[in-house]
Amino acid sequence: xxxxxxxxxxxxxxxxxxxxxxxxxxxxxxxxxxxxxxxxxxxxxxxxxxxxxxxxxxxxxxxxxxxxxxxxxxxxxxxxxxxxxxxxxxxxxxxxxxxxxxxxxxxxxxxxxxxxxxxxxxxxxxxxxxxxxxxxxxxxxxxxxxxxxxxxxxxxxxxxxxxxxxxxxxxxxxxxxxxxxxxxxxxxxxxxxxxxxxxxxxxxxxxxxxxxxxxxxxxxxxxxxxxxxxxxxxxxxxxxxxxxxxxxxxxxxxxxxxxxxxxxxxxxxxxxxxxxxxxxxxxxxxxxxxxxxxxxxxxxxxxxxxxxxxxxxxxxxxxxxxxxxxxxxxxxxxxxxxxxx
Numbered sequence: 342x343x344x345x346x347x348x349x350x351x352x353x354x355x356x357x358x359x360x361x362x363x364x365x366x367x368x369x370x371x372x373x374x375x376x377x378x379x380x381x382x383x384x385x386x387x388x389x390x391x392x393x394x395x396x397x398x399x400x401x402x403x404x405x406x407x408x409x410x411x412x413x414x415x416x417x418x419x420x421x422x423x424x425x426x427x428x429x430x431x432x433x434x435x436x437x438x439x440x441x442x443x444x445x446x447x448x449x450x451x452x453x454x455x456x457x458x459x460x461x462x463x464x465x466x467x468x469x470x471x472x473x474x475x476x477x478x479x480x481x482x483x484x485x486x487x488x489x490x491x492x493x494x495x496x497x498x499x500x501x502x503x504x505x506x507x508x509x510x511x512x513x514x515x516x517x518x519x520x521x522x523x524x525x526x527x528x529x530x531x532x533x534x535x536x537x538x539x540x541x542x543x544x545x546x547x548x549x550x551x552x553x554x555x556x557x558x559x560x561x562x563x564x565x566x567x568x569x570x571x572x573x574x575x576x577x578x579x580x581x582x583x584x585x586x587x588x589x590x591x592x593x594x595x596x597x598x599x600x601x602x603x604x605x606x607x608x609x610x611x612x613x614x615x616x617x618x619x620x621x622x623x624x625x626x627x628x629x630x631x632x633x634x635x636x637x638x639x640x641x642x643x644x645x646x647x648x649x650x651x652x653x654x655x656x657x658x659x660x661x662x663x664x665x666x667x668x669x670x671x672x673x674x675x676x677x678x679x680x681x682x
Contacts, residue, residue, distance in 0.1 A: 344390040344655060355479070355521045355542045355571045358420065359630060360655050361393035362386045362648075363575060363641035364409050368401030369445035370641070373438065376408065378644060383412040385645035387419065389652045395545065395573075395639055396472075397424035397483055397525070398464065401446035402435075403471050410472030422545075423472070424483035424525050425464040425510075426497075427452040456485060456497045458505025465513065480510060481545055482524040486531035498534075507539040514542075523570070529561050536568050545639065547575030548595060550632070552583055552610065552625050552667075553603065555674045562634040571636040574629040578640065583625035586611050610672055617663040623654035624663065631678040 344360040367379040374382075383394070396409045406423060413419050429450035438447035455464070465480060485501060487494040500506055510522040521542030524535050532544050544565065550557045550572070557572075565572055578584040581593040587608045592599040599607070607621070614621040629635050642648050664679040673679075 344392065344652060355636070357543070357571060357573065357636040358392040359637055360391055360651075361395055361573065361637050361639040362391050363639045364394055364396040364405045365400045366641040366643045367408055368396070368405030369438070370400065370443060371445075373445040374643065379408045380412055381645050382642055382648060383409065385648040386642060387412070387416065389648060391648075391652075392418065393420040393422075393637060393639075395422045395481075395525075395575075397481075398429050398468060398471070399424065399427050399442075399444075399452060399483060401444045402441075402448040402450045402452065403429055404444070404446040404448050406468055406471040407473075410474055414473055420478045421472075421474070422479035422481055422525075423468045423477050424481045425461045425468075426454060426456050426483040426485060428455050428460060428464055429467065454490075454497060456482065456500040456504070456506045458509040460500070461506050461509040462513075465518075476518060478520045479543060480513065480519045480522045481543070482506070482510070482522075482535075484526060485524060485535070486526050486528045488526075488528040502538050511540065525575075527576075529557060532561055533564060536564050536570055541568070541570050543571045543573055543636075545573040545575050548579055549576075550574050550629050550635070551577055551579050552621075552628055552673065553579050553594070553606065555677050557634075558632075558674060558676055562632060565634040570634075572632075572634045573637045573639050574635055575639045576641075577625050577629055577638050578622065579625075582607050583610075584622040586621060606672060609670065610667065613663065613666045613670070613672075617660055617666070619657065619659055619663060620654060623657045624659055626651065626654050627657075627659060627680050628677075631680045633678070 367374050394409055396405045430453050432449050432451040435449040438445050490497050513519045523541045523543035525545035527547045529549055579594050580596050582599050587604050592604055594603050611621050629638050667673045
């Protein structure tokens with residue numbers, strides 16, 4: 342299996358490389374990343390055969406999109422996705438790159454949610470300008486759902502469904518401005534709602550189908566297969582703990598400190614991985630792709646060294662005995678498909 346290989350949901354309209362590049366980190370997520378390092382990271386990914394890059398206006402308030410566009414301007418062979426749902430409003434009060442909304446960026450904009458048809462089209466046009474590109478392949482509605490919006494969710498959902506948001510995305514696809522559309526979220530329920538509301542091509546679901554979480558097996562993945570919707574699994578390391586492990590300092594899970602029960606489970610997974618001579622991170626990267634609904638796994642990549650490590654993990658042969666051991670100790674659900682090598 343290579344980064345650019347495909348084994349898609351056969352009912353899906355969309356074809357995705359099996360391994361993608363999540364470009365949130367090069368937008369300054371959690372720490373500063375200079376432009377030279379960002380370009381070296383993208384170049385290493387492309388040189389390694391990664392043929393899909395995902396970005397968003399939210400990532401550094403446009404910084405990630407600018408950097409990704411500069412790298413991909415002469416690479417029409419690379420699938421690119423970006424997102425809609427936030428408009429970047431000029432903000433002259435931003436004059437430095439201190440941390441705001443988890444990103445270190447001096448881009449002088451503040452976000453405003455808008456999922457209406459007009460907001461979707463404005464966001465898409467603004468992204469093309471930041472990217473310096475004439476089109477993108479995949480457009481994803483970003484962070485719709487109650488986890489983000491709480492009591493305001495119904496208002497934003499109405500913008501998307503009754504206010505022309507989904508209709509605008511369908512029109513862009515029908516006109517050939519994009520190849521497909523979907524949503525990019527961290528929660529399951531809104532994915533099911535979206536599948537029933539619009540003819541999606543893809544769902545980018547972050548952190549919910551991993552070695553630690555398999556709830557999508559119950560209903561979401563069967564619905565995706567039935568509807569021909571490809572799943573892109575983001576956050577395969579659950580915010581870090583499945584990559585960094587439990588031995589190197591504070592462990593992070595789901596954008597916060599890992600609770601003790603999660604730490605205990607990961608610690609046992611690490612022990613089993615050690616017994617079989619593999620890094621746990623390699624298993625975490627490969628596991629989601631065993632499900633037929635999943636077309637791509639999308640880790641965030643910070644630097645060229647991390648890119649090369651990820652490519653090695655992606656190609657590593659993991660013995661069947663490792664997966665069997667996880668299942669025997671109830672560390673994986675019995676109905677979760679397992680990678681076959």
